[in-house]
Amino acid sequence: MRATRELKAEPHGRKEVSVADYLSAAILNGRFAPGQRLIEAELTSDLGVSRGPVREAFRRLSAEGLIEIVPNRGAMVRRLSIVEALELFEIRTELEALAARLASVNMKDPRVRTAFEEAIAPIWSIEPRHSTADYLLENQRFHAAVIAAAGNGQLVKLNQQMHLSLIMAQISSSLTSHVIGTSLHEHRMIATAIRARDAEAADAAIRDHLHRAQEFMRAMPPELFRRED
Amino acid sequence: MRATRELKAEPHGRKEVSVADYLSAAILNGRFAPGQRLIEAELTSDLGVSRGPVREAFRRLSAEGLIEIVPNRGAMVRRLSIVEALELFEIRTELEALAARLASVNMKDPRVRTAFEEAIAPIWSIEPRHSTADYLLENQRFHAAVIAAAGNGQLVKLNQQMHLSLIMAQISSSLTSHVIGTSLHEHRMIATAIRARDAEAADAAIRDHLHRAQEFMRAMPPELFRRED
DNA sequence: TAGGACAATATTGTTTACAAAAGAAGGCGG
DNA sequence: CCGCCTTCTTTTGTAAACAATATTGTCCTA
Numbered sequence: 093m094r095a096t097r098e099l100k101a102e103p104h105g106r107k108e109v110s111v112a113d114y115l116s117a118a119i120l121n122g123r124f125a126p127g128q129r130l131i132e133a134e135l136t137s138d139l140g141v142s143r144g145p146v147r148e149a150f151r152r153l154s155a156e157g158l159i160e161i162v163p164n165r166g167a168m169v170r171r172l173s174i175v176e177a178l179e180l181f182e183i184r185t186e187l188e189a190l191a192a193r194l195a196s197v198n199m200k201d202p203r204v205r206t207a208f209e210e211a212i213a214p215i216w217s218i219e220p221r222h223s224t225a226d227y228l229l230e231n232q233r234f235h236a237a238v239i240a241a242a243g244n245g246q247l248v249k250l251n252q253q254m255h256l257s258l259i260m261a262q263i264s265s266s267l268t269s270h271v272i273g274t275s276l277h278e279h280r281m282i283a284t285a286i287r288a289r290d291a292e293a294a295d296a297a298i299r300d301h302l303h304r305a306q307e308f309m310r311a312m313p314p315e316l317f318r319r320e321d
Numbered sequence: 322m323r324a325t326r327e328l329k330a331e332p333h334g335r336k337e338v339s340v341a342d343y344l345s346a347a348i349l350n351g352r353f354a355p356g357q358r359l360i361e362a363e364l365t366s367d368l369g370v371s372r373g374p375v376r377e378a379f380r381r382l383s384a385e386g387l388i389e390i391v392p393n394r395g396a397m398v399r400r401l402s403i404v405e406a407l408e409l410f411e412i413r414t415e416l417e418a419l420a421a422r423l424a425s426v427n428m429k430d431p432r433v434r435t436a437f438e439e440a441i442a443p444i445w446s447i448e449p450r451h452s453t454a455d456y457l458l459e460n461q462r463f464h465a466a467v468i469a470a471a472g473n474g475q476l477v478k479l480n481q482q483m484h485l486s487l488i489m490a491q492i493s494s495s496l497t498s499h500v501i502g503t504s505l506h507e508h509r510m511i512a513t514a515i516r517a518r519d520a521e522a523a524d525a526a527i528r529d530h531l532h533r534a535q536e537f538m539r540a541m542p543p544e545l546f547r548r549e550d
Numbered sequence: 551t552a553g554g555a556c557a558a559t560a561t562t563g564t565t566t567a568c569a570a571a572a573g574a575a576g577g578c579g580g
Numbered sequence: 581c582c583g584c585c586t587t588c589t590t591t592t593g594t595a596a597a598c599a600a601t602a603t604t605g606t607c608c609t610a
Contacts, residue, residue, distance in 0.1 A: 106392055106563075107563080107564075108563085108564095131590075131591095132590075132591070133589095133590075133591095141564085141565090142564060142565045143565085143566095144373070144376070144563080144564060144565075145563085145564075147373070147377055147591095147592090148376055148377055148380045149380075151377045151378075151380040151381040151384075152380045152381065152383070152384045153384075154381065154384075155380075155381045155382075155384030155385050156384050163335055163572085163591090163592090164571075164572045164590085164591055165573070165590080165591075166590070166591060175474075176474070176475060179473045179474055179475040179476065180475050182419070182473060182475075182476075183416065183419070183473070183475055183476055183479060186415045186416060186418075186419045187412065187415060187416075189415075190412070190415045244408045244411060244412070245408055246405060246408040246409050246411075246412055247411075247412055250412060250479070250482075250483075253479075253482065335592075335593095336592085336593070337592085360560095360561075360562095361561075361562070362560090362561075362562095370593080370594090371593065371594050371595070372594090372595095373592085373593065373594075374592090374593070374594095376562090376563090392562090392563090392601090393561080393562055393563080393600075393601045393602065394561085394562080394602070395561070395562060551610100552609100552610090553608105553609090553610090554607105554608090554610105555606100555607090555608085555609100556606085556607085556608100557604100557605085557607095558603105558604080558605075558606090559602100559603080559604070559605090560602080560603070560604085561600105561601085561602075561603090562599100562600085562602090563598105563599080563600075563601090564597100564598085564599080564600100565596105565597085565598085565599100566595100566596090566597085566598105567594100567595090567596090568593105568594085568595085569592100569593085569594080570591105570592080570593080570594100571590105571591085571592075571593095572589105572590085572591075572592095573588105573589085573590080574587100574588085574589075574590095575586100575587085575588080575589095576585100576586090576587085576588100577584105577585085577586085577587100578583105578584085578585080578586100579582105579583095579584090580581100580582085580583085580584100
């Protein structure tokens with residue numbers, strides 16, 4: 093019953109949401125590993141809340157695809173199979189290509205343009221990236237910026253539900269500095285095309301980027317993924 | 322405590338899921354109107370379950386986008402704004418275009434082909450459609466068949482999360498038989514292109530279809546939608 | 551009568567305790 | 581070694597209670 097990690101206390105204020113946020117952050121930054129089991133009793137005592145909010149958070153996260161609930165066995169951090177990961181990339185390619193085209197058009201709005209420029213600023217840095225975790229964050233921010241510039245709220249929501257972060261956390265151990273360099277260069281190509289308001293080029297550049305990433309993933313050791321059913 | 326509508330009784334078997342299914346069906350077929358409030362106490366007595374499973378089902382459906390939860394006010398059936406609906410259609414266009422291309426390629430697999438043919442068979446019927454509810458179902462089945470033929474499991478999942486049904490239920494009152502006829506004709510064009518394994522034509526046909534539907538929606542009385550924030 | 555303060559009611563958010571069922575683990579006899 | 585049994589852990593559902601918040605109704609006053 094002792095709370096080792098306190099949640100921010102909101103009076104009568106939806107602990108279920110706090111628990112979901114806590115778990116979500118822990119999973120996406122890798123503190124909870126894919127496949128790890130989440131035990132109600134542990135969380136209730138660790139977070140100092142009762143079963144109700146924990147179970148409600150589980151249901152929400154399960155619907156969001158971050159965890160998996162096996163009947164009578166409980167929840168575990170979701171682990172994608174290689175097929176699922178490739179399928180997600182296939183879809184992601186279409187969604188981001190759409191976003192890149194819309195973003196290119198929207199560059200004519202100066203407010204959208206400056207917001208975009210600010211958000212992607214880090215990609216122009218010459219400095220070598222310190223850690224893969226840093227790159228992961230930069231990568232996620234770049235793609236999020238493109239999608240935000242598209243100005244389609246549903247696209248933003250859908251992107252969050254697709255859990256690129258989940259995939260990235262799973263494969264992060266195999267990222268080399270060479271791969272990161274290539275990816276960074278492609279980000280710059282995409283940004284340049286969008287800045288130039290060249291929708292065609294932006295579409296092509298982001299498709300290239302994601303296809304290359306897809307091929308990279310396919311070549312990865314299979315033990316990084318959940319084995320196929 | 323009396324259960325007026327029994328859920329199928331599974332022994333110790335995840336009533337939360339039964340409740341979610343029940344609500345989901347009731348919402349999608351229009352028995353629960355958009356904006357209608359869902360009260361825990363009513364559902365517990367109507368369905369004969371306690372508050373726990375009901376609340377868990379709420380959280381899941383909220384994450385799926387079928388209902389909305391307002392803090393301290395509870396759950397209500399989600400009602401889309403016109404902007405949300407149009408944004409969803411924009412995304413949907415890309416996803417279904419991808420599905421149509423993949424489906425065209427997959428037609429070379431005879432099993433996929435026969436499954437597809439069977440699923441879309443109703444569109445060839447000459448008979449006039451009896452009710453808009455009938456057409457809604459036929460429409461949903463047609464689009465689901467195209468997506469299923471694409472063979473991308475994640476695409477199927479994502480499609481379910483996009484709630485075309487929710488939009489359709491919202492605008493169903495404005496569907497005329499002329500609109501239905503046009504839509505049906507376009508379905509046939511799409512199916513013909515996929516059957517011919519002409520990915521380009523299928524892509525174009527489904528984009529046309531969805532763009533027309535989008536324009537139709539834009540011309541609709543605004544009171545059918547939630548007012549913009 | 552219109553409008554506002556205030557009390558009564560309804561509803562949600564959370565905790566606690568208990569009971570039932572399923573899965574996992576380990577031992578035991580064959 | 582294999583199958584079966586028991587035991588333990590864990591999930592799942594129920595019920596009752598209380599606190600916190602929202603809604604509604606009422607009464608009073610201008």
